[in-house]
Amino acid sequence: MFLGMGPFELIVIVLVVLVIFGPKNLPKLGKSLGQTVKNVREGMEEGSDDKKDEKSEEAAKDAEAEDVVEESADADADADADASEDAVFCSHCGHKNEAGAEFCSKCGSPLSK
Numbered sequence: 001m002f003l004g005m006g007p008f009e010l011i012v013i014v015l016v017v018l019v020i021f022g023p024k025n026l027p028k029l030g031k032s033l034g035q036t037v038k039n040v041r042e043g044m045e046e047g048s049d050d051k052k053d054e055k056s057e058e059a060a061k062d063a064e065a066e067d068v069v070e071e072s073a074d075a076d077a078d079a080d081a082d083a084s085e086d087a088v089f090c091s092h093c094g095h096k097n098e099a100g101a102e103f104c105s106k107c108g109s110p111l112s113k
Contacts, residue, residue, distance in 0.1 A: 005013075021029055087096045088111050090104035097105055104111060 017029075018026070086099050088099055088101060089096055090107060090109055091112060092109040093104060093107040095104055095106035097111060101111055103109065
């Protein structure tokens, strides 16, 4: 009949469940079992959708990461060129100061020229 079990086996299983859980707790047990089955089904459906979404998200992230790397490399090259021309570093604290400054703006030490 159901999963290869006859009516007698099903009645025995129902009686054992009644004895173990009691008639008061059967509605709670049924409700929690139903919620569990519902959550498992939803999880299985989301899992198949997530795999498709993950592939498209990974491709978008890879393309975006390549753009960021290129932009940061360009910005680093520009910053290095600007820093060497416009800045003087303090020998005492290492703070970056403007090229025309005579004293460090952080520690006040005289800057060597």
